[in-house]
Amino acid sequence: MTLGTINSKPKPVNLADVVEKARDTFNCGVTRPIEWRRQQLKNLLRLYTENQNAMIAALQKDLRRSKMEAVLLETDYLINDLKNTLNNLDEWVKPERPSKGFVNMLDDVVIYNDPYGVVLVIGAWNYPLQLLLLPMAGAIAAGNVVIVKPSELAVACAQFIAEMIPKYLDNDAVIVVEGGPEETTELLKQRFDYIFYTGGTNVGKIVYEAATKYLTPVTLELGGKSPVYIDSTVDIRVTAKRVLWGKFINAGQTCIAPDYVLCTKEVQDKFIEAARDVLKEWYGDEAQKSPDLCRIINSRHYSRLQALVDACKSKIAIGGGYDPKERFIEPTIVANVTGGEKIMEDEIFGPILPIVPVENAYEAIKFINAREHPLVLYVFSNQRNIHTLFNEQTRSGSLCVNDTIMFYSVETLPFGGVGNSGMGAYHGKATFDTFTHKKSCLIKNFAVIGEKLGSMRYPPYNDSNMSRITRLMAKRSMPSFSFLPYLLTFALGVGVSYGIFAWQKIATEDL
Numbered sequence: 001m002t003l004g005t006i007n008s009k010p011k012p013v014n015l016a017d018v019v020e021k022a023r024d025t026f027n028c029g030v031t032r033p034i035e036w037r038r039q040q041l042k043n044l045l046r047l048y049t050e051n052q053n054a055m056i057a058a059l060q061k062d063l064r065r066s067k068m069e070a071v072l073l074e075t076d077y078l079i080n081d082l083k084n085t086l087n088n089l090d091e092w093v094k095p096e097r098p099s100k101g102f103v104n105m106l107d108d109v110v111i112y113n114d115p116y117g118v119v120l121v122i123g124a125w126n127y128p129l130q131l132l133l134l135p136m137a138g139a140i141a142a143g144n145v146v147i148v149k150p151s152e153l154a155v156a157c158a159q160f161i162a163e164m165i166p167k168y169l170d171n172d173a174v175i176v177v178e179g180g181p182e183e184t185t186e187l188l189k190q191r192f193d194y195i196f197y198t199g200g201t202n203v204g205k206i207v208y209e210a211a212t213k214y215l216t217p218v219t220l221e222l223g224g225k226s227p228v229y230i231d232s233t234v235d236i237r238v239t240a241k242r243v244l245w246g247k248f249i250n251a252g253q254t255c256i257a258p259d260y261v262l263c264t265k266e267v268q269d270k271f272i273e274a275a276r277d278v279l280k281e282w283y284g285d286e287a288q289k290s291p292d293l294c295r296i297i298n299s300r301h302y303s304r305l306q307a308l309v310d311a312c313k314s315k316i317a318i319g320g321g322y323d324p325k326e327r328f329i330e331p332t333i334v335a336n337v338t339g340g341e342k343i344m345e346d347e348i349f350g351p352i353l354p355i356v357p358v359e360n361a362y363e364a365i366k367f368i369n370a371r372e373h374p375l376v377l378y379v380f381s382n383q384r385n386i387h388t389l390f391n392e393q394t395r396s397g398s399l400c401v402n403d404t405i406m407f408y409s410v411e412t413l414p415f416g417g418v419g420n421s422g423m424g425a426y427h428g429k430a431t432f433d434t435f436t437h438k439k440s441c442l443i444k445n446f447a448v449i450g451e452k453l454g455s456m457r458y459p460p461y462n463d464s465n466m467s468r469i470t471r472l473m474a475k476r477s478m479p480s481f482s483f484l485p486y487l488l489t490f491a492l493g494v495g496v497s498y499g500i501f502a503w504q505k506i507a508t509e510d511l
Contacts, residue, residue: 138431219424246404
């Protein structure tokens with residue numbers, strides 16, 4: 001069982017030894033102190049800030065990524081996420097103290113945030129820095145030893161990671177494994193305490209299968225065909241801009257890119273008309289000459305996308321051009337597509353946007369629900385009842401209303417899929433939580449009262465003790481004190497007002 005084609009051959013490494021040494025590091029307690037974690041994260045932040053130009057250059061080399069997209073979608077995104085982690089780390093690592101029932105009122109109830117141990121993070125080629133380094137930072141923050149495997153398809157970025165990580169981070173606790181499918185396959189034979197994988201669904205299934213050998217928990221950030229529904233109530237030009245930007249950044253090689261549009265034929269015509277103006281405004285008359293359009297990662301993916309363009313030539317409304325020498329696919333919109341066509345079989349992962357005409361929102365929901373759950377569902381409508389309808393009658397990893405992609409930047413929103421689009425979530429505190437085991441702990445003392453109450457559980461058993469224990473453990477409806485802050489505020493306001501009134505009265509009498 002292998003994972004694809006290999007681009008470069010790394011130096012031979014005994015991966016079993018690598019994992020074993022990583023486990024020794026964790027068992028020695030190196031990564032547990034908060035001071036160690038904070039220092040590693042500060043070093044990582046320094047790596048980002050000192051090497052931002054080198055990161056941009058690597059993205060340019062691998063994907064011909066423009067500086068704007070490189071900064072917004074990778075380097076600045078990583079920097080801001082890391083600053084947020086550093087700002088909140090002390091709070092995140094604190095033990096949690098949940099509410100207690102009556103039977104445990106004399107006990108201490110705690111949830112400790114424990115690191116899992118040795119974790120594996122496997123990155124993806126489409127955002128080769130962000131999708132590897134962001135979860136890696138969360139794993140470090142949680143106190144784990146981390147083994148990272150960058151994608152071999154993004155050669156320059158993989159080389160950057162392999163060279164820079166050892167210069168800035170603890171080499172015994174953060175380890176880079178280079179290579180391709182052979183190395184990944186061998187890595188997956190080893191025992192890890194957590195596996196985080198970003199990539200396609202087919203390989204995600206292989207990762208999941210490998211994890212079951214040791215019952216290793218996993219996060220799988222996959223993808224799928226993320227639909228866009230557009231109704232007649234929207235500002236069509238703004239909608240076109242938001243949909244097209246989400247589709248064509250990184251040449252459509254984005255797991256949360258809009259995959260296809262569902263709308264009426266009337267809206268389709270208006271959308272295409274607006275899209276034609278927007279694309280000309282953005283990329284000029286010759287899109288291939290625009291510095292703002294990325295290229296397809298390699299020849300295999302280019303050939304796949306070219307075949308999709310060729311298969312729907314007769315329905316192309318905008319674009320349709322390509323150039324194998326540059327691995328360039330022109331931003332392309334395909335009209336009047338049906339659900340049974342080739343372009344609707346798999347995630348497109350390229351700059352081709354099909355439009356499937358439907359009669360109304362109910363038909364769109366039926367179309368969506370007949371397929372695998374998407375990573376994200378985009379709804380464009382000014383009607384709140386339509387937002388509610390899609391929220392309640394569809395399932396997706398995320399829901400974004402009247403925009404695309406931007407929900408991904410909200411650090412307080414966990415990001416992840418459902419069903420075929422993945423499992424688990426991360427971003428912000430959710431990344432820390434992903435790599436943290438919530439260890440429950442009950443702490444009792446030897447106080448006389450507690451032991452007296454607890455002694456009813458001991459043999460010899462009798463009905464009297466059983467009755468007392470069941471009454472003691474019975475769940476009761478406790479009064480809510482959520483109104484208390486408001487009541488205190490009101491009382492304070494009344495008190496202050498009365499004080500001012502009394503003072504004014506005394507002052508008047510003195511006069």
